[in-house]
Amino acid sequence: MNASPARTKADKDRLHARQAALAICLALLQQRQSLTALLATHTKRLANAQERALCSELCYGFCRYYFVLRRELAKRLSKPLKSRDRDIEVILLLGLYQLRFTRIGDHAAVNETVNLIARRKKAWARGLVNAVLRSYQREVIEPERDTISSLSGEEQALAYPEWIRAKIRQDWPEQADSIYRAGNQRPPMVLRVDLERLSREEYRQLLAGQGIDSRPHPQVASALQLAAAVEVESLPGFAEGWVSVQDAAAQLAAVLLQAERGMRVLDACAAPGGKTLHILQHNPGVELIALDKDAERLPRVAQNLQRAGVEAQLICADAANTDDWFDGAMFDRILLDAPCSASGIMRRHPDIRLLREAEDVPALVQQQQRLLTAMWQLLKPGGQLLYSTCSLFKDENEAQVEHFLQNCGNGVELPLNHVQWGIERPLGRQVLPGQLDMDGFYYARLLKQD
């Protein structure tokens, strides 16, 4: 008989999908780190793509249905868990998620979840987890499994914290229910084809040749929506920049900017560089300066540009501290893709509902105002600034632009009334999440008068 091979350090460091999911969800709640960042760190310790996919599925589901499942859990506990037992709460929620929303068999869902207790040294919790999951298992009706429609209309709204639910209802009373529903969906994987390189139809054929099914977006000329998500490495020409992963709503920015060859263009909040690359591909021959204040995110802009073989001047700075970086040459076009609540992209980043708080919004509105005011000083007379956010809150969007135009004295809006997407607002245009299957975005184009 062969002796079993000695375990290497890599083996010992290895995690299973559910252990990683537990560590990620706990860190998200306790250290308030983003799901994207936590997944990037923890999934390195998983053995293979299957484990990574399961871990990611559990974490996304946990965040998407956290507020729904917590209510379900509360109904089944005789008294609330203590704050030091947050780990047990996360284990229970991960178990409930698997039973209600996945195709994982009941037996595996319950047993594997109970097994997570072993490493926590809280033997008392085994019985509790077992009992709660088994009782839930009996109640979840089989045909409801694995489908978003198993959320009742009321639950669609309850899947958000109270303050987000109320703010959506206040800003969009007529659309609130469809916004709640759209934010609970799984987002499509959408590609942006570099139309300077090849046509969307040509690229679609290349995808079809690889067995990847896609359909053209009805309103965004460069966008192809995939029938199912794939690894980017399997996309033809990805390494050469023929194609990028970018939601259709985000693909509108570079076109709305209307830059032309020879223009000096500023991308004031550029990282990770999705729109920077699009501007360069859509407008060859512009002189682009891409700025971001986050030193950890800025290298991602460089990677994006390198992949496609295009160049820009990258600067790490607070855009509003112009003394630190501005060389005095004014800009023809400025894209201000401002930091925001990200309330329009909760289907793509469900952790936002756990991480953001009501007090964040006024602070973001202040930051946006500061950036708008500072960027306006760098724009040539006759130049245009495109203001965008992935928010659906009016304070960050139309009210922000209204306040700015009232105070700046030399700006007018260039209405976006020639397009077929989004909702025309008194100032700018709003895409609500799910409209034309897009993320929620806001755009306003401002002209600087002499």
Ligand SMILES: C[S@@+](CC[C@H](N)C(=O)[O-])C[C@H]1O[C@@H](n2cnc3c(N)ncnc32)[C@H](O)[C@@H]1O
């Ligand atoms: C919405 S994201 C930009 C997304 C990017 N435009 C894209 O399409 O990939 C906002 C960015 O603004 C940056 N940011 C926030 N405040 C800033 C400031 N004062 N100056 C420069 N960048 C800032 C953040 O680091 C973040 O990367």
